[in-house]
Amino acid sequence: MPSTLGFALLGLLARRPSTGYELSRRMDRPVGFFWTAKHSQIYPELKRLESAGLTEAELIDGPGPRPTKRYSLTERGMRELTAWVSADAEPQQVRDADILKVWSIWVVDPGAAAALVHRMREAHLARLHTYEADLADVETDHACRDPRTPLFASRATLVAGVRSRRAALQWCDWLLGELGGWPVPATAALVAG
Amino acid sequence: MPSTLGFALLGLLARRPSTGYELSRRMDRPVGFFWTAKHSQIYPELKRLESAGLTEAELIDGPGPRPTKRYSLTERGMRELTAWVSADAEPQQVRDADILKVWSIWVVDPGAAAALVHRMREAHLARLHTYEADLADVETDHACRDPRTPLFASRATLVAGVRSRRAALQWCDWLLGELGGWPVPATAALVAG
């Protein structure tokens, strides 16, 4: 069975055939918002998928010193993809370095803590704007309402992004409120006075 | 500079000194909700932190065949931790296999898609209950309101968990609504009729 990256590539190829380079470009967005890979990981994985019979390659004209291959899904590849989508997923554990940092936020004074949360808030806000712009773009096509279209699925992931970032923003605001009501250390108090 | 796991361990030791085994138990919750590690990763990392002068170990009585060491933070360790908390973090990229799966959800029929989203919804709900229970426990102690206490930071991370899971639940419900309005394939239609 392919790795998670393998299924991401199968998902890209199910939408349309591509070369390795195109796949590494297409990984950027919107799927790259939730799963990323560099080209150095993509090329070997494509070879593995091909030798597993899930994709097939056709040699085409290309610029570089090496031959260019256009990959597409085989029937077996499509079956593997649908099976993976339908299958029960074991619950994944979260890894969030920001929240880990907040878990140790008590070691700095509330002023420095608030500064940290402010920076996190701005990062979430910037990401929210990106998601919203891409979502607006997707929604100009009425096909995005039909669950059988790739565009519907892209829209669903972007909506997930928008909602999670809005929740993160609200959490930052809540946290700033909690930090704000407390006496600040000497330097900050002097500035305030 | 330590790895992210290193800072997680420094954060644990800043709260109280512990042996390697205790640290691997304490990684479970609440910090483990957002960063996990197995004991096989913790023991070598503790050695690295010690040789970097960020922690120090004291030999104590223990059961196993090997000597037991109780680790605690040095002054330098505490300084590294506060510097890391205060420092600007480079934006981390998200990795979410669930959303990746939804990004390919268009390859299955809307009935199977809805079943998948239902299972995701239940997983989020179960996690939400865990977070809420731990949060209720933390909030019995009034120290959780003071930003200079470890309990405040634990509370902040648990609130983050609650809010993100609630957002995920609402997204699942939205997605089920989008999937629901569409004609289902033969077998499901027969059951409905």
Add this chain to the structure above:
DNA sequence: TCTTCCATGTAACGCGTTACATGATTTT
């Protein structure tokens, strides 16, 4: 007696990032 828990480690492997390597075409 068998299993579980306590307790500390090492080894092998897979996934992911950074860096190295090559060379044509297009842009500055």
Add this chain to the structure above:
DNA sequence: AAAATCATGTAACGCGTTACATGGAAGA
């Protein structure tokens, strides 16, 4: 002429998981 872009790969390294190894104490 130099730099960026197109384009495809390999190598080295770090982080994380699974499996292996050891042995005492407590409970079923």
